[in-house]
Amino acid sequence: MPLGLIALALGGFGIGLTEFVIAGLLSSVADDMDVSVPTAGYLISGYALAVVVGALALTPIVNRWEPKRALQVLMVLFTVGNIASALAPGYAALLGGRVLAALAHGAFFGIGSVLAASLVAPEKKAGAISIMFGGLTMANVLGVPLGTFIGQQWGWRATFAVISVVGVIALAGITALVPAAAADAPRPRLRSELAAFSNRQVWYSLGMTVLVFGGMFGAFMYIEPLLTRVTGFDEGAVPWLLVLFGVGLFVGNLLGGRWADRALTRTLVTLTLSLGVVLVAFALLTDSKVASVALLMAMGFFGFGTVPGLQMRVLDHASAAPTMASSANIAAFNVGNFLGVWISGLAITAGFGWGSPLWVGSVFAFLGLAVLGLAVRSERATRRTPAPELATARA
Secondary structure (H helix, E strand, O other), X not given: OOHHHHHHHHHHHHHHHHHHOHHHHHHHHHHHHOOOHHHHOHHHHHHHHHHHHXXXXXXXXXXXXXXXXXXXXXXXXXXXXXXXHHOOOOHHHHHHHXXXXXXXXXXXXXXXXHHHHHOOOHHXXXXXXXXXXXXXXXXXXXXXXXXXXXXXXXXXXXXXXXXXXXXXXXXXHHXXXXXXXXXXXXXXXXXXXXXXXXXXXXXXXXXXXXXHHHHHHHHHXXXXXXXXXXXXXXXXXXXXXXXXXXXXXXXXXXXXXXXHHHOHHHHHHHHHHHHHHHHHHHHHOOOOHHHHHHHXXXXXXXXXXXXXXXXXXXXXXXXXXXXXXXXXXXXXXXXXXXXHHHHHHHHHHOOOOXXXXXXXXXXXXXXXXXXXXXXXXXXXXXXXXXOHHHOOOOO
């Protein structure tokens, strides 16, 4: 395995830790900042929107640079944002720090995904992308539970201080392990990058990403109050429950990448359908501790198992302009994150209960499956009258 993939995964670990650790600290932050839990949830949705802005606005700028340099600059921005979060005197300042860190997110994964795919043979691209996104899964397996524990013991500010240190370590890893591009390597032109969005399949793929990821994380980001206020777990059990969720993420991401390399469409159909079924079952069984533990792991497995395939599908259908399309897909992940968290928060505020985000998530997942069906149907119809931009696309 190329050492550069380890460095990219390390950067993904730091970014994933920033995005997801707030789920385990939501009640603590809400109490400390004297806001409601749904209002504290805007720290999640605000981050997600900032990722969208960064992915679409920052990527065209840094994409002109040598990839390694771009990743270094983005990791510095990420670290500064987390330092600002740790020192935030109030809710608005905390939101601002998270927004600053989030601006680096989309461009980092957009550039990093293309770089990861370039480091391996063509038939192993989805697997390489899954290794990079493995940093996100490890953030959930180890980082989020540890960050939650640190926040419970020493306050949520200590968690963001630790994340800042992780950012510095990730920057060092990128500097040491990511190969620099050749000096004469061509830089992508913005016009050719934007041309990728003329492909209908790219838009189908982005829509699938919004819905599938929104389904999982719209449910997950309110999991802490659900587990403690409905299922009946003690607060001290939450970090360990998040470890189990993270194990599901890790295994799902790893296997999802391998399966997607073999049969992309079939893998996405199976995993998305399974995610919707799991969320429905979880919503019906929130009173059972045993069922909740099993379904929490399954939610992570099937939800994150789709990530390599969703990213690979965009790259397949935008092969002439991979970086911008890849960054747009990262933006789509976070549009889904925002919509899922926002709608789930509205459901809670409307009095539908702490289990309502699971129902919201299931609806998102089944809608994502429907969009995938439309995409496959459109692709088959196009193959009967081949278009130049789809000549190299795969199912």
